[in-house]
Amino acid sequence: MTTELLQQAAASNQWIAIAPELLVGCLALLLLIFEIVLPKARHDVIPTLAILGLLGIIGGFIVNYDTPFLDQETFNGLLKHTGTGQFMRLFFLFAATGVCVLGTVALKRQAMSKVEFFSITLVVTGAMMLLAQVNHFVMLFVALETVTVGFYILVSYTRTNPLSLEAGLKYLIMGALSSGLLLFGIVLLYGVAGNAAFAMHTANSMHFGELRAFLYENPDNLLASIGIVLVISGVAFKIGAVPFQIWISDVYQGAPTPVTAFLAIGSKAAGFALLLILVSVFDGYQSLVIKVLSVMAMATIIFGNVAALTQHNVKRLIGLSGVSHAGYLMIGVIAAISVPYAVGAICFYLLAYMLASSVVFGVMTHVSGDDDADQDLDHYTDLAKTHPFLGAVLGVGLGSLAGIPPLAGFMGKLLVFMAAFEAGLYPLLGVAILGVVLSIYYYFGWIKAAFFPQWRPPVFEGDDPIPEPARQAVGTSARVLLATAALATVLLGFYQGPLGQWLGLS
Amino acid sequence: MTIGLNDYLMVAGLAFAIGFAGVLVRKNILVIYMCLELMLVASTIALVAFSRFNGTMDGNVFVFFILTVAAAEVAVGLAIIVALFRRRQTVQVEELNALKN
Numbered sequence: 370m371t372t373e374l375l376q377q378a379a380a381s382n383q384w385i386a387i388a389p390e391l392l393v394g395c396l397a398l399l400l401l402i403f404e405i406v407l408p409k410a411r412h413d414v415i416p417t418l419a420i421l422g423l424l425g426i427i428g429g430f431i432v433n434y435d436t437p438f439l440d441q442e443t444f445n446g447l448l449k450h451t452g453t454g455q456f457m458r459l460f461f462l463f464a465a466t467g468v469c470v471l472g473t474v475a476l477k478r479q480a481m482s483k484v485e486f487f488s489i490t491l492v493v494t495g496a497m498m499l500l501a502q503v504n505h506f507v508m509l510f511v512a513l514e515t516v517t518v519g520f521y522i523l524v525s526y527t528r529t530n531p532l533s534l535e536a537g538l539k540y541l542i543m544g545a546l547s548s549g550l551l552l553f554g555i556v557l558l559y560g561v562a563g564n565a566a567f568a569m570h571t572a573n574s575m576h577f578g579e580l581r582a583f584l585y586e587n588p589d590n591l592l593a594s595i596g597i598v599l600v601i602s603g604v605a606f607k608i609g610a611v612p613f614q615i616w617i618s619d620v621y622q623g624a625p626t627p628v629t630a631f632l633a634i635g636s637k638a639a640g641f642a643l644l645l646i647l648v649s650v651f652d653g654y655q656s657l658v659i660k661v662l663s664v665m666a667m668a669t670i671i672f673g674n675v676a677a678l679t680q681h682n683v684k685r686l687i688g689l690s691g692v693s694h695a696g697y698l699m700i701g702v703i704a705a706i707s708v709p710y711a712v713g714a715i716c717f718y719l720l721a722y723m724l725a726s727s728v729v730f731g732v733m734t735h736v737s738g739d740d741d742a743d744q745d746l747d748h749y750t751d752l753a754k755t756h757p758f759l760g761a762v763l764g765v766g767l768g769s770l771a772g773i774p775p776l777a778g779f780m781g782k783l784l785v786f787m788a789a790f791e792a793g794l795y796p797l798l799g800v801a802i803l804g805v806v807l808s809i810y811y812y813f814g815w816i817k818a819a820f821f822p823q824w825r826p827p828v829f830e831g832d833d834p835i836p837e838p839a840r841q842a843v844g845t846s847a848r849v850l851l852a853t854a855a856l857a858t859v860l861l862g863f864y865q866g867p868l869g870q871w872l873g874l875s
Numbered sequence: 876m877t878i879g880l881n882d883y884l885m886v887a888g889l890a891f892a893i894g895f896a897g898v899l900v901r902k903n904i905l906v907i908y909m910c911l912e913l914m915l916v917a918s919t920i921a922l923v924a925f926s927r928f929n930g931t932m933d934g935n936v937f938v939f940f941i942l943t944v945a946a947a948e949v950a951v952g953l954a955i956i957v958a959l960f961r962r963r964q965t966v967q968v969e970e971l972n973a974l975k976n
Contacts, residue, residue, distance in 0.1 A: 506937075507933075507936070507937050507940055510937075510940065510941070510944070511940055511944065514944040514947070514948070517948075518944075518947050518948055518951055521948075521951045521952065521955065522951055525955050525958070528958050531959065531962040531963055531973065532973055532974055534955060534958050534959040534962060535959065535963075535971050535973055535974055536974060537955045537959075538904065538955055538956065538959055538971065539974075541948075541951070541952050541955055542898070542904075542907055542908075542911070545908075545911040545948060545952070546895075546898055546911060546914075548915075548944075548948075549891075549894070549895070549911060549914035549915055549918065552914075552915065552918040552941065553891055553914070553917070553918045553921070555918075556918050556921045556922045556925065556934075557921075559922070559925060559933070559934060559937075560884075560921065560922075560924075560925030560928070560929065560934075563925065563929035563931050563933075564928070564929060565929070565930075570929075572929075572930075572931050573931075573933070574929070574931070574933070575933055575937070618974075619974040622974050623974050742974065
């Protein structure tokens with residue numbers, strides 16, 4: 370190893386390119402230091418600090434959005450900065466801010482340490498942001514595992530509650546299983562692409578660019594096909610696609626509500642950012658990838674919608690409906706292989722999904738009681754009367770998730786379906802539209818529970834009424850979050866303007 | 876008789892399959908956890924074998940990352956299992972089914 374080689378290697382370490390991730394990581398450490406330094410009574414400033422820090426990083430990121438590193442590789446090809454990557458980084462920062470606000474509301478009721486939640490959330494956010502711009506399998510594995518291990522802790526965060534622990538355990542076993550599949554897939558691809566017996570074999574076979582070139586030259590290698598299917602399976606677990614969705618309903622129910630929101634928004638978006646990158650890497654195996662993803666997408670949409678129909682627990686309901694959303698997004702990913710603007714459509718869909726989900730999860734945090742796992746549709750009775758604000762934003766959020774025009778969720782679905790139509794995916798489109806029709810039933814069941822009076826069994830003297838959790842008063846930061854997200858949902862439905870142009874939609 | 880790449884891959888594939896089957900079949904969480912580790916180790920064997928065969932060091936370096944990640948996973952996983960055992964006094968999967976509709 371000569372000094373020149375070392376100098377070259379050091380020159381590509383552009384730390385400034387990942388400054389947002391570094392800042393997020395430093396903020397996470399800073400919060401832990403504050404926990405040690407500050408007296409116990411002053412610990413309530415720490416969540417505020419986390420939210421303000423995130424807002425500061427978002428501000429700095431928006432100002433420096435046009436990075437000079439666009440379409441360049443840094444860190445010796447570990448990372449590649451793309452336009453989609455930039456969008457997803459901003460997306461994760463916003464998602465983390467929302468989750469931190471919900472966390473302050475939900476953690477108030479728990480006799481738990483309130484600081485680690487924010488630290489771990491920030492670390493996971495940083496890892497997700499790196500995940501959106503990976504260009505090398507080692508980077509992919511380490512970033513993905515940082516996200517997953519962070520989520521193990523977050524899901525079982527209320528460790529006095531056996532339900533939360535059980536959810537954490539189920540997530541742990543399924544998560545480790547999927548990491549195992551992903552890792553074996555990576556190993557097979559690495560081994561095949563480095564084998565000197567094949568044309569275009571490469572010494573740097575975990576690098577996405579070189580792997581892509583290799584796969585293009587060797588279009589029907591059995592080991593490489595198995596590797597590709599295994600890697601896609603590992604990512605499919607993250608987005609909750611059938612047949613890797615079995616953890617979704619239990620984990621969503623048991624996890625604390627802000628963590629459920631983070632799983633639904635952040636983890637899923639990270640999976641799709643990764644899937645978009647991987648699909649372009651596996652370009653040479655298009656027909657195989659399309660086949661696998663089409664079968665998964667179809668099964669995912671049908672399963673998610675049918676299973677959600679009978680749910681009474683709202684957390685399970687939103688989890689299973691999230692499965693069907695993953696199915697629609699997978700159609701977008703398949704379309705993105707041949708229609709370039711499908712990538713923008715997916716970004717817009719994710720944005721609309723994030724806004725609507727933060728609203729719905731925000732309302733759930735305020736309606737739920739001490740036991741986070743027990744959130745029934747019946748608890749929403751007369752919500753619109755007792756809490757008109759919560760009722761109104763819930764209506765907007767659920768309407769957007771259901772895809773009612775003119776809300777943002779409708780535009781997201783429309784754009785993804787248009788891209789799919791252009792790509793000629795007619796059978797998938799048929800299934801998707803059927804799924805959307807089915808989904809209206811359960812979303813409106815929820816809206817009905819909140820807005821319309823319901824028959825309740827009479828309470829006789831001497832009987833105790835069925836206990837219902839007390840609803841929380843809405844604090845300022847939560848009110849700002851809910852109002853902004855609901856307003857943005859309505860506005861984005863009418864007017865995409867510069868955002869649409871920037872995503873390449875119009 | 877020389878031991879070549881295929882033999883190592885056979886061992887790795889077999890260990891991976893045993894681990895995968897164990898996760899699906901076994902009822903004790905600790906055993907399931909051992910099977911999960913077996914899957915990771917199987918990948919590691921294949922990785923080192925490929926690395927040696929292809930003559931690139933990437934695979935050997937990746938092994939260190941895998942070991943580190945696996946250690947972090949075990950630390951968190953065992954903590955969750957212990958905390959759950961304290962609450963429920965069981966590590967059998969069929970008794971851990973409190974989450975339902």
